[in-house]
Amino acid sequence: MRYLTAGESHGKQLTTIIEGVPANMPLVKEDINESLLRRQKGHGRGKRMQIEKDLAEITSGVRHGYTLGSPISLVVHNDDFKHWEDIMGEDPIEEDTKVKRVVSRPRPGHADLNGALKYGHRDMRNVLERSSARETTVRVAAGAVAKTLLKQLGIEVSGYVKEIAGIRAEDDHSLTIGERQANSEESPVRVLDKDVEQPMMSAIDQAKKEGDSIGGVVEVYVEGMPAGIGSYVHYDRKLDSRIAGGVTSINAFKGVEFGIGFEAARKNGSEVHDEIIWDEENGYHRSTNRLGGFEGGMTTGMPIVVKGVMKPIPTLMLKPLQSVDIETKEPFKATVERSDACAVPAASVVMEHVVAFELAKAITEQFPSDQFPKLQQAVADYREEIRCF
Numbered sequence: 001m002r003y004l005t006a007g008e009s010h011g012k013q014l015t016t017i018i019e020g021v022p023a024n025m026p027l028v029k030e031d032i033n034e035s036l037l038r039r040q041k042g043h044g045r046g047k048r049m050q051i052e053k054d055l056a057e058i059t060s061g062v063r064h065g066y067t068l069g070s071p072i073s074l075v076v077h078n079d080d081f082k083h084w085e086d087i088m089g090e091d092p093i094e095e096d097t098k099v100k101r102v103v104s105r106p107r108p109g110h111a112d113l114n115g116a117l118k119y120g121h122r123d124m125r126n127v128l129e130r131s132s133a134r135e136t137t138v139r140v141a142a143g144a145v146a147k148t149l150l151k152q153l154g155i156e157v158s159g160y161v162k163e164i165a166g167i168r169a170e171d172d173h174s175l176t177i178g179e180r181q182a183n184s185e186e187s188p189v190r191v192l193d194k195d196v197e198q199p200m201m202s203a204i205d206q207a208k209k210e211g212d213s214i215g216g217v218v219e220v221y222v223e224g225m226p227a228g229i230g231s232y233v234h235y236d237r238k239l240d241s242r243i244a245g246g247v248t249s250i251n252a253f254k255g256v257e258f259g260i261g262f263e264a265a266r267k268n269g270s271e272v273h274d275e276i277i278w279d280e281e282n283g284y285h286r287s288t289n290r291l292g293g294f295e296g297g298m299t300t301g302m303p304i305v306v307k308g309v310m311k312p313i314p315t316l317m318l319k320p321l322q323s324v325d326i327e328t329k330e331p332f333k334a335t336v337e338r339s340d341a342c343a344v345p346a347a348s349v350v351m352e353h354v355v356a357f358e359l360a361k362a363i364t365e366q367f368p369s370d371q372f373p374k375l376q377q378a379v380a381d382y383r384e385e386i387r388c389f
């Protein structure tokens with residue numbers, strides 16, 4: 001499976017084309033829209049989310065509720081486009097109108113300056129429209145298709161917030177994945193630990209009041225992946241590496257950890273690795289899951305636990321950072337009309353879907369996947385084979 005996305009933040013629409021989804025898999029647009037709605041929620045979002053109501057239109061690849069095996073294309077319209085039609089339209093405009101609207105002031109922390117240098121855009125709107133995290137809408141839509149596939153193979157993926165502005169949620173290891181999903185859905189900051197919900201919300205409100213922004217850490221938890229998915233034989237088939245690449249490709253994500261992550265650097269080997277045990281009912285498994293479900297680029301069959309760190313939002317409402325106008329070379333301090341103060345809760349939904357896509361991709365590479373019922377059978381057979389191995 002693979003996908004591409006197209007679309008600008010204030011353009012007409014966002015599009016994704018997903019290739020490689022097996023034929024005859026049940027898929028309805030409600031599966032996708034539920035995910036899109038979840039991404040829009042979360043305390044700390046700015047005014048844009050009040051304008052948009054993200055809904056996916058399936059424009060190809062699905063017929064009567066089943067996939068065809070042909071590319072699936074999904075479209076999400078930007079409701080904000082109506083306010084930007086004259087700026088974002090495709091038709092040529094008068095030269096003097098154009099000059100007045102040029103964005104010549106790169107925002108620190110964004111793609112603006114580097115993108116302008118690379119593509120030669122003197123109007124940095126040409127960069128910022130595409131580099132915006134608005135694109136994560138259709139990444140979530142593609143991930144929702146992946147989640148639908150995984151769910152029907154008994155694999156569940158859940159994303160939630162672990163930390164905002166240094167306030168950390170305690171992990172209750174007894175929580176099932178169903179409880180993780182339900183609890184995060186109920187929380188305005190998508191956190192499982194109720195004790196930190198209010199402090200996190202207050203930290204977001206404080207940052208908003210000060211016109212500043214905050215970041216955090218999100219976690220994705222996966223249950224039901226059989227052992228041995230991915231590969232050790234080549235760098236580009238290692239599944240943990242693909243997941244890490246996917247996670248750091250999300251706007252504002254700066255790092256990834258599996259299991260105890262960076263903490264492993266401060267521990268002895270005896271405190272890091274997971275001992276192997278076996279019993280008749282479950283086959284091979286581990287007494288601990290400190291490595292977060294991966295060894296040698298492959299799943300161990302234990303839950304996958306992966307964290308991503310999101311930097312604070314770069315656009316600051318009342319504390320604009322210094323930059324340089326590329327036309328005048330004069331320094332300036334950027335003023336803005338709107339921005340999110342914290343998008344960590346929304347980003348946990350994005351990461352959930354990005355991880356789901358990598359997992360579905362790995363599964364469809366490893367098993368025959370032209371026809372969904374055959375894929376289901378192959379995965380079931382493999383589960384039995386490794387249980388008895």
Ligand SMILES: Cc1cc2nc3c(=O)[nH]c(=O)nc-3n(C[C@H](O)[C@H](O)[C@H](O)COP(=O)(O)O)c2cc1C
Pocket residue numbers: 046109110111131132133136250251252253311313314315316338339340341343346347350
């Ligand atoms: C869900 C989500 C919402 C975001 N909202 C904003 C925002 O309102 N304002 C902003 O300046 N950056 C926002 N960002 C972050 C920027 O898109 C990102 O920092 C920028 O594109 C530069 O990319 P980089 O941080 O990965 O280098 C958001 C990111 C995500 C994942």
Ligand SMILES: C=C(O[C@@H]1CC(C(=O)O)=C[C@@H](OP(=O)(O)O)[C@H]1O)C(=O)O
Pocket residue numbers: 009046047048049131132133134136137251338339340
């Ligand atoms: C539109 C979304 O997020 C946007 C991501 C974003 C950025 O710079 O990344 C900037 C803001 O856009 P605007 O300037 O239009 O207010 C966010 O609202 C979204 O998540 O759907």
